[in-house]
Amino acid sequence: xxxxxxxxxxxxxxxxxxxxxxxxxxxxxxxxxxxxxxxxxxxxxxxxxxxxxxxxxxxxxxxxxxxxxxxxxxxxxxxxxxxxxxxxxxxxxxxxxxxxxxxxxxxxxxxxxxxxxxxxxxxxxxxxxxxxxxxxxxxxxxxxxxxxxxxxxxxxxxxxxxxxxxxxxxxxxxxxxxxxxxxxxxxxxxxxxxxxxxxxxxxxxxxxxxxxxxxxxxxxxxxxxxxxxxxxxxxxxxxxxxxxxxxxxxxxxxxxxxxxxxxxxxxxxxxxxxxxxxxxxxxxxxxxxxxxxxxxxxxxxxxxxxxxxxxxxxxxxxxxxxxxxxxxxxxxxxxxxx
Amino acid sequence: xxxxxxxxxxxxxxxxxxxxxxxxxxxxxxxxxxxxxxxxxxxxxxxxxxxxxxxxxxxxxxxxxxxxxxxxxxxxxxxxxxxxxxxxxxxxxxxxxxxxxxxxxxxxxxxxxxxxxxxxxxxxxxxxxxxxxxxxxxxxxxxxxxxxxxxxxxxxxxxxxxxxxxxxxxxxxxxxxxxxxxxxxxxxxxxxxxxxxxxxxxxxxxxxxxxxxxxxxxxxxxxxxxxxxxxxxxxxxxxxxxxxxxxxxxxxxxxxxxxxxxxxxxxxxxxxxxxxxxxxxxxxxxxxxxxxxxxxxxxxxxxxxxxxxxxxxxxxxxxxxxxxxxxxxxxxxxxxxxxxxxxxxxxxxxxxxxxxxxxxxxxxxxxxxxxxxxxxxxxxxxxxxxxxxxxxxxxxxxxxxxxxxxxxxxxxxxxxxxxxxxxxxxxxxxxxxxxxxxxxxxxxxxxxxxxxxxxxxxxxxxxxxxxxxxxxxxxxxxxxxxxxxxxxxxxxxxxxxxxxxxxxxxxxxxxxxxxxxxxxxxxxxxxxx
Numbered sequence: 001x002x003x004x005x006x007x008x009x010x011x012x013x014x015x016x017x018x019x020x021x022x023x024x025x026x027x028x029x030x031x032x033x034x035x036x037x038x039x040x041x042x043x044x045x046x047x048x049x050x051x052x053x054x055x056x057x058x059x060x061x062x063x064x065x066x067x068x069x070x071x072x073x074x075x076x077x078x079x080x081x082x083x084x085x086x087x088x089x090x091x092x093x094x095x096x097x098x099x100x101x102x103x104x105x106x107x108x109x110x111x112x113x114x115x116x117x118x119x120x121x122x123x124x125x126x127x128x129x130x131x132x133x134x135x136x137x138x139x140x141x142x143x144x145x146x147x148x149x150x151x152x153x154x155x156x157x158x159x160x161x162x163x164x165x166x167x168x169x170x171x172x173x174x175x176x177x178x179x180x181x182x183x184x185x186x187x188x189x190x191x192x193x194x195x196x197x198x199x200x201x202x203x204x205x206x207x208x209x210x211x212x213x214x215x216x217x218x219x220x221x222x223x224x225x226x227x228x229x230x231x232x233x234x235x236x237x238x239x240x241x242x243x244x245x246x247x248x249x250x251x252x253x254x255x256x257x258x259x260x261x262x263x264x265x266x267x268x269x270x271x272x273x274x275x276x277x278x279x280x281x282x283x284x285x286x287x288x289x290x291x292x293x294x295x296x297x298x299x300x301x302x303x304x305x306x307x308x309x310x311x312x313x314x315x316x317x318x319x320x321x322x323x324x325x326x327x328x329x330x331x332x333x334x335x336x337x338x
Numbered sequence: 339x340x341x342x343x344x345x346x347x348x349x350x351x352x353x354x355x356x357x358x359x360x361x362x363x364x365x366x367x368x369x370x371x372x373x374x375x376x377x378x379x380x381x382x383x384x385x386x387x388x389x390x391x392x393x394x395x396x397x398x399x400x401x402x403x404x405x406x407x408x409x410x411x412x413x414x415x416x417x418x419x420x421x422x423x424x425x426x427x428x429x430x431x432x433x434x435x436x437x438x439x440x441x442x443x444x445x446x447x448x449x450x451x452x453x454x455x456x457x458x459x460x461x462x463x464x465x466x467x468x469x470x471x472x473x474x475x476x477x478x479x480x481x482x483x484x485x486x487x488x489x490x491x492x493x494x495x496x497x498x499x500x501x502x503x504x505x506x507x508x509x510x511x512x513x514x515x516x517x518x519x520x521x522x523x524x525x526x527x528x529x530x531x532x533x534x535x536x537x538x539x540x541x542x543x544x545x546x547x548x549x550x551x552x553x554x555x556x557x558x559x560x561x562x563x564x565x566x567x568x569x570x571x572x573x574x575x576x577x578x579x580x581x582x583x584x585x586x587x588x589x590x591x592x593x594x595x596x597x598x599x600x601x602x603x604x605x606x607x608x609x610x611x612x613x614x615x616x617x618x619x620x621x622x623x624x625x626x627x628x629x630x631x632x633x634x635x636x637x638x639x640x641x642x643x644x645x646x647x648x649x650x651x652x653x654x655x656x657x658x659x660x661x662x663x664x665x666x667x668x669x670x671x672x673x674x675x676x677x678x679x680x681x682x683x684x685x686x687x688x689x690x691x692x693x694x695x696x697x698x699x700x701x702x703x704x705x706x707x708x709x710x711x712x713x714x715x716x717x718x719x720x721x722x723x724x725x726x727x728x729x730x731x732x733x734x735x736x737x738x739x740x741x742x743x744x745x746x747x748x749x750x751x752x753x754x755x756x757x758x759x760x761x762x763x764x765x766x767x768x769x770x771x772x773x774x775x776x777x778x779x780x781x782x783x784x785x786x787x788x789x790x791x792x793x794x795x796x797x798x799x800x801x802x803x804x805x806x807x808x809x810x811x812x813x814x815x816x817x818x819x820x821x822x823x824x825x826x827x828x829x830x831x832x833x834x835x836x837x838x839x840x841x842x843x844x845x846x847x848x849x850x851x852x853x854x855x856x857x858x859x860x861x862x863x864x865x866x867x
Contacts, residue, residue, distance in 0.1 A: 204731055204732055204734075205726070205730045205731050205732060206722040206723070206726040206730045206731070206732055207730055208732075209715055209718070209719065209722055209732065210719075210722065212708070212711055212715060213708055213711065213715065213719050216708035216709070216710055216711045217704070217705075217707070217708045217709070219704060219705050220704070220705055220706050220707060220708055221708075221719070222667075222686075222687055223665075223667060223687050223697060223699055223705055223706070224687070224691075224719045224720040224774070225687055225688040225690075225691035225692070225720050226688070226719070227686075227688055283708065283710050283711060284710050
């Protein structure tokens, strides 16, 4: 008796679901078209690669943040953690906290890029693990724990660097930030590879299923035998790892680790994830969406810059887009529910 | 209150008239053509088993949702509240089991929330507020300082504050949803006497309960619902004696004759299998800091392989807590559990699951399904290890094949494995949850209210599935407050009341009347029946 209404409902679901998965992508395409019409040189490969390089840093962290937000968590500490990991990488790379402003690498007594990279990601992962522990065992909400972390990691960074930058890395390390493989910037390749790995992890592994389940309904996950606390800790380890990796790439690109690096990154990162369709309430979202979200922000920033829109105005536009993206998402979901 | 007691015998015009109200949810008719009346100055009992439609009717009357069809007339005017505030404003206040007071505010602030009396300069007059509050709470027999924070009050006192607030809002009809479930005997007595006093004042009360003794003691009339339909109205005996409505009459109405026909009763067996799960002296407490708040006490239970053990009990009887304790979801204060002769002490559900125990929880939406996730994930989540390889990658082809076979075996009606489970009907959702556990080949499967929110046709299917599973040697413990269901599938039945086992009998010997007595009556009152 209700088959007709059911069918029409199902039809509605399909259209709305299609929009939900491809809405951000269509918006991205639209932006690219608009900017190209405004200034055809926007679409030049040089500029496109430039955008890719720009988004790779926050994009890497956004990949980790996707895991966190899928569990209905949040990590506000990523910007500070990035600075902290960058500083750790610099100390390892240079073999000390000597503030060498000279860009020459002569006389550097460091441990090489690999040790620097390893130090950055291990410290990031550990920091994430500590925050995850506080969230699950001490039962402090993620918002509060990572808000505290935001301050703590910044303070640690300033302490070890004494407030200043540590600069001047050897060429092998700088390659990770400035190098090219063919025409493609190395950071973009790192971002792409990481995105593929994250996509596989979330989409094709047992772990990925568990992440979605914990975010979708933590109590049901527990009653289905998942070790919810472990999974929650793991997502903070992952985002910490990516903050470390992003820190390494950023330091390599700037040839310097700045104590004030990454301020406000958490907002760009969270925006990218949310614009990409991941629900702040957990359980819904994808790596693909996050990549699109990060690209959307990157294209917007670059395109506005390209058209001489001031960075002040850019902030306004990006903020509004974020709100509109979520409003649109909610609207679609209310359509699906009905 | 306006219309005080009218001349007793001639029935005063109805304050509230519900006329042919029906409520349909996607695929389920929760309320079917129900009519009832509440008159000023009377206490109407609204009774029915779980799933009878009481809470749906309540939600409609309190403005939470509109009826699909039918008419409600309140005080001579069509009653169409848009939201709970609206319903309150129109004069119907509903007091739920979960009280709605704000614990950090004082009694006075709670009573006057949103309408604090103003004094000079438009500032809140705290003195007037406290004085008025004192007078208001005195009406419900409370004598306490209105400046006390609500968090310092007992549940019973909080309930009275809510009633007092309702009165101060000039409510003409107060609906109380299971008000006695969290109260002690003396508190119940007190509440009853206050209800009697309000009745004298001309206030109409709708008393929603499944505690039959209490309903019988206080109600002037009763309306009984069954399976979403009106099962009948009962009146207090006329005449000078005016005796209370007799319990067997109520039970007969609640249980109904027709209900048993819905459930094809399969041949019940006297299962002679080995004891699989054994519980001895189980005790759990609500809060380790308050060891006197006992939830389960001295529970002994044996569950045989291949048997369906029905556990019948009302809400708050400890039936769900028993399941949760066995499943490692709640802490055990004392007692032992053995599985196949070995003592087990699961501390988490993961432990219990690893031992071969499965639980289909009572509250499907909050405890079982991942609403927005696909059916595939909902199906395999408890058996991820079985459907993944050593590297942790999902063996999706195997997973999909398994789902396909359960889809066929349990006749799950669904569009695709990717379809979010929230799009399925309650019955199909429940079948997916059953499949989730079958994928693990459990030794023991506990199902808690397996057909709640499931329509009649699918109910029978779920029952058949349970019988089949028992046939395969799984030990099944089925908790239910729907007696026809317990009778239809249980090989053996135990009843629970107030955290204890109150009786046990083979399924063949059980009748609804016998079970209802064991579930609902105090031993002392049983004698008077």
